Amino acid sequence: MAYSCKSLLLLSFLILHGSLPLSQSNQFCDAGVGYTESTCGFPSTSSSKLLIKGGTVVNAHNQEVADVYVEDGVIVAVRPNIKQVDEDVTLLDATGKYVMPGGIDPHTHLAMEFMGTETIDDFFSGQAAALAGGTTMHIDFVIPVGGSLVAGFEAYKKKAKKSCMNYGFHMAITKWDESVSREMEIMVKEKGINSFKFFMAYKGSLMISDELLLQGFKRCKSLGALAMVHAENGDAVFEGQNRMIDLGITGPEGHALSRPPVLEGEATARVIRLAKFVNTPLYVVHVMSIDAMEEISKARKSGQKVVGEPVVSGLVLNDSGLWNPDFITAAKYVMSPPIREAGHDKALQAALSTGVLQLVGTDHCTFNSTQKAFGIDDFRKIPNGVNGIEERMHLVWDTMVESGQISVTDFVRITSTECARIFNIYPRKGAILVGSDADIIIFNPNSSFEISARTHHSRTDTNVYDGRKGKGKVEVTIVGGRVAWQDDELKVAPGSGKYIEMPPFNYLFDGIDKADAKYLSSLQAPVKRFSAS
Numbered sequence: 239m240a241y242s243c244k245s246l247l248l249l250s251f252l253i254l255h256g257s258l259p260l261s262q263s264n265q266f267c268d269a270g271v272g273y274t275e276s277t278c279g280f281p282s283t284s285s286s287k288l289l290i291k292g293g294t295v296v297n298a299h300n301q302e303v304a305d306v307y308v309e310d311g312v313i314v315a316v317r318p319n320i321k322q323v324d325e326d327v328t329l330l331d332a333t334g335k336y337v338m339p340g341g342i343d344p345h346t347h348l349a350m351e352f353m354g355t356e357t358i359d360d361f362f363s364g365q366a367a368a369l370a371g372g373t374t375m376h377i378d379f380v381i382p383v384g385g386s387l388v389a390g391f392e393a394y395k396k397k398a399k400k401s402c403m404n405y406g407f408h409m410a411i412t413k414w415d416e417s418v419s420r421e422m423e424i425m426v427k428e429k430g431i432n433s434f435k436f437f438m439a440y441k442g443s444l445m446i447s448d449e450l451l452l453q454g455f456k457r458c459k460s461l462g463a464l465a466m467v468h469a470e471n472g473d474a475v476f477e478g479q480n481r482m483i484d485l486g487i488t489g490p491e492g493h494a495l496s497r498p499p500v501l502e503g504e505a506t507a508r509v510i511r512l513a514k515f516v517n518t519p520l521y522v523v524h525v526m527s528i529d530a531m532e533e534i535s536k537a538r539k540s541g542q543k544v545v546g547e548p549v550v551s552g553l554v555l556n557d558s559g560l561w562n563p564d565f566i567t568a569a570k571y572v573m574s575p576p577i578r579e580a581g582h583d584k585a586l587q588a589a590l591s592t593g594v595l596q597l598v599g600t601d602h603c604t605f606n607s608t609q610k611a612f613g614i615d616d617f618r619k620i621p622n623g624v625n626g627i628e629e630r631m632h633l634v635w636d637t638m639v640e641s642g643q644i645s646v647t648d649f650v651r652i653t654s655t656e657c658a659r660i661f662n663i664y665p666r667k668g669a670i671l672v673g674s675d676a677d678i679i680i681f682n683p684n685s686s687f688e689i690s691a692r693t694h695h696s697r698t699d700t701n702v703y704d705g706r707k708g709k710g711k712v713e714v715t716i717v718g719g720r721v722a723w724q725d726d727e728l729k730v731a732p733g734s735g736k737y738i739e740m741p742p743f744n745y746l747f748d749g750i751d752k753a754d755a756k757y758l759s760s761l762q763a764p765v766k767r768f769s770a771s
Contacts (some may be wrong), residue, residue: 286310288719289322293332293680295670296646297339298655306337308676311719316672328721330714332680338650339668340374340677340715341631342657344547345523345599348378349397352603353621354612358697359604362400362732364627367695369723369730371628372712374677375404375667375738376602377657379435381444385413387421391429401735402728403717404677406661408433408466414450419457426461430739432662433521434463438505439470439497439574451512459518459750462742464660466521469505469530470497470575479618490568491560492617494576502575503529510537510544517753519543519746521660524601526552526575528585535594543746545660546595548586550630551702553598554637556580559702569610570700572620573601590652591643597656598634600626604698624702628694631679632687636708662744676719685711695728 288308295304295316305320306313322329348364350357359367361378368376378398383389387409398405409431411418425431436451437444446454451467458465478496482488487495506522510533513520525531525546534546557577562568571577589595603623613620634653638644644652658668665674686709691701715723722730 286719287324287327288330288676288716288721289320289327290330290332290337290678290680291320293335293337295337296650297669297671298647298651301336301647306670306678308678308716308719311676313670313672313674313676316670330680330721334682334684335713336646336681336683337670338679338681339654339658339670339674340679340717341368341372341653342668343368343373343376343600343602343627343630344597344657344661345549345601346376346378346627347601347603347623349394350379350381350603352623353619355605355609355621357603357623358606358609359602359627360400360697361398361405361735362402363695363697364602364604365401365403365405365735366728367628369403369715369717369728370695370712370726372631372679372681372715373403373627374679374715374717374722375406376627377406377408377433377661379408379410380431381410382412385418387411387418387425391425391431395737398735398737400732401737402730402732403722403735404667404738405735406663406738406740407431408435410435410437410444411450411454412437412444412446414446414453419453422457422463423461426463426742430737430741432463432740432742432744433466434458435466435468435523437468437472438509439468439472439475441472441476445472448508448512451509452516455513455516455518459516462744462747464519464521464744464746465513466523467509468524468574469502469509469522471501471505471508474501474504483616483618488616489565490572490613490617490620493572493574493620494557494560494578496617497574497576499527499529499578499582502527503533506530506533510534510542513544514542517750517757519545519744519750521545521547523547524549524552524575524599525586525595527578527582530575531586531589531594535589538594545597545746546589547597547599548590548595549599549601550626550633551577551601551624553583553586553590554633554706555702556583565614566607566610566700569613569620570607570702571624572610572613572617572622573603573624574622587638587643591638591648597652597660598630600630602627604696606698607700610700625694625696625698625700626702628696629689629701629703631712632689632708632710633703633706635681635683635710636687640709660744660746661740662742663738663740667738676716678716679712680714680716681710682713683710685709685713687711
């Protein structure tokens, strides 16, 4: 693309969004503005045959020195010393490097309309950033349109037409009636959605009641769909926000002060008990505090099927940035639940390393400085969300593997395999096995990375991890057997992505019927009574 064309497109972006200028390196096709296949990336011209030589292949269950041979997007051989017999095979040398399943991010919000605006990363710019960071699939949250799940699904399919990698959908539930119940069945049986999210926060918009939670949980159970919950006490948060305003605390620090860990812990405890009452599996998204983590730990020790998902911001950051005297700097850290004070991050790392928490997401939900400034006089109006889709794999490696807290195989498990298992797409995804999709990364543990808002590939002009350095870097990202990222270049075009349907009844539902039968047999009721004559 000629520089003059790039300048014009970038100018359009700045006019539309009012953000700071982007560096040349993060202008992924000028952040998706005015792209065409001829000017933005390119359809991969590499062979449909791919041979990765000499690397250490890492799965969640083992690692071995082996070659990986791919044809037509599928892994057909994993063994040492595979010979290259055809000239049309693309050869990649992975000597001294790890060959791993591509990352799967279970928690993103691309092109999401929220708090009077829309997240700055769409399904192209967000996915391009993901590919640069070694993530080959993400699962985004569909928000119903006018309460309609079908309308929401169609709207998001339209948003995703510019996608350039694998993606799937969760579905949010924001109200309850018979039409929602019917549409949940359509989502599961016809649209490939096997999870539904319920918000206990955001009073007046997305928040739902305990009554709705119970109805939704029962429907999820009957459909074999996983119930997911944002756990904060929304009523108490609303009270906390008003308390901060009354105290004259209107800046970003008021966001954290208004929704302390105790409110996350209370909601987590309550929703765990409601899920136990219904006897359905539960997935708690973005676990940010010791309070919530401890409730999950207790439930899992008791045998309850509860999944806890920390996000990378909660694992590696603390809330000190919210007290920065510069508003834009402080506002970029605003997300919900909030990033917590120092100590919560280390506790979440320990919980992840010991299996109390199972996988790592990002809650990638980006807004630029102009959007964050909506709340310059009132923290309640700051759009909630931080970046992470590009940084997750590098930061988890540096924080967890380089520190010795987890193994290389554990890294694959928490960034890819467990997500594939939970959302019922393993071993098609999340593994380097014969028959698996060829979604692969080549990872150099001896290389290094540095994160900067000037060089990242998101559209946003800030980065909550700005300045962080570490060891380990993704050098090649392969999606469906095609090289999608190599030599710091995107090699796929908008519209080349693929929607991944996810079937119901994952492994967490194993034994649910037997547990229900045991419960019913234990009731010793109804009691037969004789009426007095």
